[in-house]
């Protein structure tokens with residue numbers, strides 16, 4: 001399941017063919033992407049463990065064959081995707097493995113005009129594996145100092161593991177605030193691990209100075225987004241079920257709470273039938289703040305620029321896409337310095 005080629009080369013190719021008036025639609029879109037590539041932007045919803053391409057996995061574990069990787073990362077629904085995600089996580093055995101993954105992700109993001117990223121680390125899975133979170137995060141923090149882009153971290157606990165398992169993640173995240181951790185979040189199975197059970201841990205995280213994000217309204221309905229808001233989430237991972245609830249969309253708009261939308265992810269996990277049927281455009285037209293993200297680019301075979309291109313096919317104009325890119329920096333949990341590439 002190799003990732004699609006970066007939109008960069010397609011866009012540049014299209015731009016070089018541009019000759020003036022009467023351009024075919026494809027070429028116009030290509031020109032737009034060239035401009036978008038150069039606009040400094042943030043990636044705010046990407047899981048480190050879901051960004052590891054097969055080649056990097058083989059670098060981490062040379063005993064793996066590409067066929068084996070393909071077989072274990074195949075899925076056709078959300079449950080199958082979670083199994084694939086866990087399989088990749090289990091290949092990561094040392095702090096250096098995590099650092100290699102970060103090195104590859106940071107250079108991929110830099111090539112797409114990303115100047116700032118808030119990367120989600122499945123700290124809950126690291127603890128579940130019985131590994132040393134301090135050693136792994138230490139290696140990641142060190143690696144992020146050498147990265148071509150600015151990196152901050154969201155430490156994530158797994159909903160279906162329950163609130164007690166999330167507490168040590170919050171405690172560690174609070175201690176690591178001086179070393180790049182900006183937020184705490186929960187992800188995984190929102191049906192088996194409802195947000196209300198995490199009210200207390202979210203309160204502890206907020207009191208410790210952490211910002212709060214929450215995957216919700218991805219596989220469950222709008223009530224799951226409401227629960228995430230009720231426990232203090234400041235951004236919603238996915239949240240696309242909000243399209244079914246007019247009053248909820250009004251609340252998101254009025255409170256300026258953005259949805260971290262990942263179109264390809266939703267198609268690949270079967271949450272929406274096709275990209276064309278995705279509610280991204282309708283949410284935007286209802287005034288809900290939306291952000292473009294990749295979620296798990298290696299497992300979904302997508303790229304950030306590819307997701308912007310997809311948004312263009314859903315009806316976003318050049319100006320609107322540029323505004324979405326700018327919004328990505330505005331909705332960051334820390335103040336991006338925009339030092340790199342911008």
Ligand SMILES: [Zn+2]
Nearest residue numbers: 187215237295
């Ligand atoms: Zn996610």
